[in-house]
Amino acid sequence: MANNTTNKELVVSALENGTVLDHIPADKVYKALDILNLKGVENQITIGINLSSRAQGKKGIIKIADKFFEDEELNKLALIAPKATVNVIRNFEVVEKKTLTMPEEIVGIAKCMNPKCITNHQPIKTRFTTIDNGNEISLLCHYCEKISDTRGIL
């Protein structure tokens, strides 16, 4: 066990204060950065992609120094990384662990797949209700009332 912890620290360096997003699917790390608006911020960010994970095979991890998120913001990640975990770090200690809850409505981060939807023709913020079918999430467009899948995210 102690050995395992040491290994992890070798792969990704420890954080003094901030947020660690773990168990992100390896191919969704960049999307996660987009969804959390982390592009261009001043914080120190460590990104790991294709790290080995017992549960997922390969996973991604994002460590953001000196940044703490509102649950509402984090829950948007549930669309692309429902199994992601969030560790809040203060003074090198994990002070809180969170899992994500699927938001009922998502605004502005997905694109409607219906080419005839008004949101694809006019500068309108998209709005969807999430529908959880058990193994996948689909999105019901508030405007055209058609169902999109999550490929349309960003």
Added chain:
Amino acid sequence: MGKKSLISIGDFSKEEILHVLETAREFEQNKEQKFLEGKVIASLFFEPSTRTRLSFETAINRLGAKVIGFSDASNTSQSKGETLKDTIKMVSNYVDMIVMRHPLEGSSRYASEVASVPVVNAGDGANQHPSQTLLDLYSIMQTQGRLDSLTINMVGDLKYGRTTHSLLQAMSHFNPKFIFTSPEELKMPKEYKTFLDSKGIAYEETTSLEDHLNDCDILYMTRVQQERFTDPMEYERVKDVYRLSASMLTDVKENMKILHPLPRITEIDQDVDDTPYAYYFKQAENGLYVRMAIISYLLGYR
């Protein structure tokens, strides 16, 4: 009352639906009720539509209000690139209500969010056309004397036909039984069948028009729309699958009525028009009373 719009049939509760149908009946008995004198209503047709536009504009006139608007977007600022938002904002400064049709889906919902006055959706692409649904319900109520526990046989293009989808949603309040008669290519989409399952409503699917002619109360015919097909061969193959003629109606239920949102092409022979089962022309007329009722309700007068 706050601003209420009618964009999708789901915006009205069962009680509101029944209220509008009841009001429509009053208007059918007395068409001259000019209690909207002094009001101005915009009729914005970004896409041409003769039947719906004339019906709405007649309804507005019969209620004593004035109409402004256009029947074709080509000579408006939209053609100069004005956004829908700006057009709607500008128009809602002038009028008490907006009736609109637009080729893009979701446009009316969006307009209702930017407008300061109620918006009535007169069709947004292949999405919703709630006044059609309400006039269908009114026609069913008038011919059957009730909405509850009826067998509705929907025929034709059940895949793309928005009228059948909205009617299905609206009728789900009234314990119906559905028959879906369509070619394989144009079957009722899964999401609507899942919806019926969740409400415990029975339905049967068939490809043969003869199967359920004699046990339905309403035969809801639809046109197979050429513009929905990318493959012209597929259209040719299915377009004449269902042709109803008078000779097929010998053993139907006495109370059975044939509805059709119109325009019809070949799916109902002219000889059906003279049978007691044809109701589609009266159905179109009913659109007037139902639209008068919708406008009065949304403006808080009925």
